[in-house]
Amino acid sequence: MKWQKILNEIRQEIQxxxxxxxxxxxxxxxxxxxPKAFGMAVVTTxxxxxxxxxxxxxxxxxxxxxVLTLTLALGFENENLFERxxxxxxxxxxxxxxxxxxxxxxPRNPFINAGAIVVTDTIITHCNRQSGADLILxxxxxxxxxxxxxxxxxxxxxxxxxxxxNRSLAYFMKSFGVLKNDPEEVLQAYFCxxxxxxxxxxxxxxxxxxxxxxxxxVSGEQVATHAHxxxxxxxxxxxxxxxxxxxxxxHVGLPGKSGxxxxxxxxxxxxxxxxxxxxxxxxxxxxxxxxxxxxxxxxKTSLNLF
Ligand code: GLN
Numbered sequence: 001m002k003w004q005k006i007l008n009e010i011r012q013e014i015q016x017x018x019x020x021x022x023x024x025x026x027x028x029x030x031x032x033x034x035p036k037a038f039g040m041a042v043v044t045t046x047x048x049x050x051x052x053x054x055x056x057x058x059x060x061x062x063x064x065x066x067v068l069t070l071t072l073a074l075g076f077e078n079e080n081l082f083e084r085x086x087x088x089x090x091x092x093x094x095x096x097x098x099x100x101x102x103x104x105x106x107p108r109n110p111f112i113n114a115g116a117i118v119v120t121d122t123i124i125t126h127c128n129r130q131s132g133a134d135l136i137l138x139x140x141x142x143x144x145x146x147x148x149x150x151x152x153x154x155x156x157x158x159x160x161x162x163x164x165x166n167r168s169l170a171y172f173m174k175s176f177g178v179l180k181n182d183p184e185e186v187l188q189a190y191f192c193x194x195x196x197x198x199x200x201x202x203x204x205x206x207x208x209x210x211x212x213x214x215x216x217x218v219s220g221e222q223v224a225t226h227a228h229x230x231x232x233x234x235x236x237x238x239x240x241x242x243x244x245x246x247x248x249x250x251h252v253g254l255p256g257k258s259g260x261x262x263x264x265x266x267x268x269x270x271x272x273x274x275x276x277x278x279x280x281x282x283x284x285x286x287x288x289x290x291x292x293x294x295x296x297x298x299x300k301t302s303l304n305l306f
Contacts, residue, residue, distance in 0.1 A: 068140055121180055
């Protein structure tokens with residue numbers, strides 16, 4: 001496959017779309033991102049890397065970190081995790097609280113904020129001497145093979161300062177007994193995971209185990225079991241783009257997870273992991289140009305799973 005040619009074409013064709021949509025502005029640290037920035041990276045299961053645009057500029061991965069935390073939590077708890085978090089699309093915004101009361105404090109899935117907070121709570125329960133935030137950072141560094149990956153402290157502080165919605169979700173779930181640890185401790189780790197800063201190349205590299213049945217094809221390390229990777233990819237396909245998950249599956253046809261920093265990680269099982277970044281978002285909080293770039297990618301490569 002002529003990967004580089006395809007990425008160059010996508011970069012050309014996406015140009016008129018750059019800047020359409022709105023950069024996240026719920027925290028000042030994110031609102032400064034250039035709406036027209038664009039980067040894309042493909043890392044194949046053979047370990048080959050192809051890039052277009054600004055694939056080496058670090059950005060805030062935000063909710064894409066929910067894939068990493070889900071991987072850790074499934075490793076700790078296996079299927080027991082699903083006693084405290086569901087696996088259905090929510091049909092609501094990523095930070096919605098509305099279903100929680102009716103559903104006994106159990107979030108619909110691990111990729112909405114409430115669900116991700118439960119997942120992080122599980123990690124806190126199982127990490128021993130290390131803090132939850134450090135455990136997550138270590139995993140991001142290991143999987144991306146990059147010691148450069150870091151938590152952007154300014155973004156983390158901003159998340160905490162403007163985090164009243166997430167705080168509400170955490171305390172509300174605590175009142176139902178769904179959260180096991182101190183909500184403040186859980187939130188601290190959650191805010192740090194949102195503030196992880198990675199490049200497209202690092203992110204695609206980090207997601208490679210999801211394209212290879214849980215084994216990092218380059219290092220040979222088993223990151224997650226085959227069964228867990230099936231679960232994670234299924235959840236990415238059905239819930240990875242919030243209330244536009246159906247639309248993403250319809251147009252792109254790959255498991256994907258977005259973040260309000262404008263990044264998206266998509267997986268082609270058996271073939272590659274793809275990361276795109278463009279900060280201007282559509283109405284559901286997913287990268288507008290990033291989604292279109294992935295649509296072009298699945299069209300041009302015929303890698304749409306369906
Ligand atoms: N930090 C954001 C929040 O918790 C992450 C949401 C997202 O990326 N969709 O609200």
